[in-house]
Amino acid sequence: MVEQEQRTGTSSTRMIATLGIAGLFSGLALVAVFLFTRPIIEANKAEALRRAVFQVLPGSSSFQTLEFSNDKLALLSVEQENNAPKSKNPQIYAGYSKSGKLLGFAIPGEEAGFQDKIKAIFGYDPQRRMLIGFEVLDSKETPGLGDKIIKDKYFRTSLTSLEIDPKIVAVKPGQKTAANQVETITGATISSKTVIRLLDKTIRRWLPSINIYLAKQ
Amino acid sequence: MKNFEEAARYHEEFIKGLWKENPVFVAVLGMCPALAVTNTAINGLAMGGATLFVLTFSSLLVSSFRRYIPKEVRITTFVIIIATFVTIVDFLLQAFLPAIHKELGAFVALIVVNCLILGRQEAFSFKNPIRLAMVDALGMALGFTFALFCLGAIREILGNGSLFGVSLFGPSFEPWIVMILPPGGFLSLGFLLLFFNWLKQRQEQKQSLVYLADAVAEVAEKKDSIISLKRGV
DSSP states (O other): OHHHHHHHOOOHHHHHHHHHHHHHHHHHHHHHHHHHHHHHHHHHHHHHHHHHHHHHSTTOOEEEEEEEETTEEEEOOHHHHHSSSOOOSOEEEEEEOTTOOEEEEEEEEEEEOSSSEEEEEEEEETTTTEEEEEEEEEOOOOTTTTTHHHHOHHHHHHTSSEEOSSOOEEEOTTOOOSTTEEEOOTTOHHHHHHHHHHHHHHHHHHHHHHHHHHHHO | OHHHHHHHHHHHHHHIIIIITOTTTTSOOOHHHHHHSTTSHHHHHHHHHHHHHHHHHHHHHHHHTTTTSOGGGHHHHHHHHHHHHHHHHHHHHHHHOHHHHHHHGGGTGGGGGOHHHHHHIIIIITTSOHHHHHHHHHHHHHHHHHHHHHHHHHHHHHHHSEETTEESSOTTOOOOGGGGSHHHHHHHHHHHHHHHHHHHHHHHHHHHHHHHHHHHHHHHHHHHHHHHHHHHO
16 A cells, blocks of 8 residues: 555645644644643642732732723622623722722733833822832843833832832932932833833823722722 | 665764754854844844744744645745744743843844845755755754854853843953944954864864775775785696
């Protein structure tokens, strides 16, 4: 049979069968690995989010997810949170102290940086109208330059007690005079300005719905 | 004798990938991950490990089924097999090493187009028995990992002043930021290729000197025998 094939060339049936079998086993293997790893991957993501929320809301020991749908913020029930697939509506997180007191909101946002989108989450204290924490979730900014938005301690500290009124503004290094100003980083000007723009734009977008939600509580 | 020859063959196939035909330093293959993800030693090792997984398992399957894969569709079959293992390693990294997966980003998925892997299937695994194919794959993958580690270590030491995240020179060290940026990848690779080519040239020169010495000795021996023949006459 092999000799005959060498003379006449491989039959198309055999070629289709080979590729079909390879595809079938490939599909089976991928589905099996996907099903095995999916819960672990989702648990990793949930853990990363949980850690970020607790970091940007210092003192919080639990949080609840709030979803923006039908022009208002509403608490997600436990079933809704656990149900897959996850809703595509924008979400923020309300952080509570051990005694159950609302400490603030952890709000994720993104903005185009120097290389790619910078994704971050920040904590907002509605009582003091201040930002109280900041964490970068994903960034591809230039190592050694743009990534100072993650590594520069002074810049990060300045985002942990930042007034949002009348507007969060960027100023040159050494020129900060008010509590709503943030000094940009030398060598990471575009990236630090992006972060400041991200904070201001995101908080302005969420503020009306947060105020309505708080008024109803 | 046969066993000795077989062992020597396995040894040769393994060493070839590590040194003599190193995929990065000699064959200059897989340049995309070699330049893109080697800004730290750990990233180099992780990419090497992922490539090792894909290359060894792909070689195992290709070599096992080489008699049943028609040669007209062999490349397509190789790509299906390689893509399957790349997706598996992508899922596994996401699940068990999420920080590394985040660092390597899209380059994990891009292992599928690494010409080293497809090249080994076509040049070796499709023509050789399983054990030999596995030895070749392991040698090549370890050689690739070694090269990525060298690049990553050099770039991290010069560009960050650290190795595996541990600071080596203290806070007074002014890092060469360019080394962890893309130009640093090209510079380091250029210098390493220069070094390996210099080594190769030196070996070749030594080899040619040995040949020359042998040839001179042979001529001298012939001359002596001619003289003694003449004396005899």
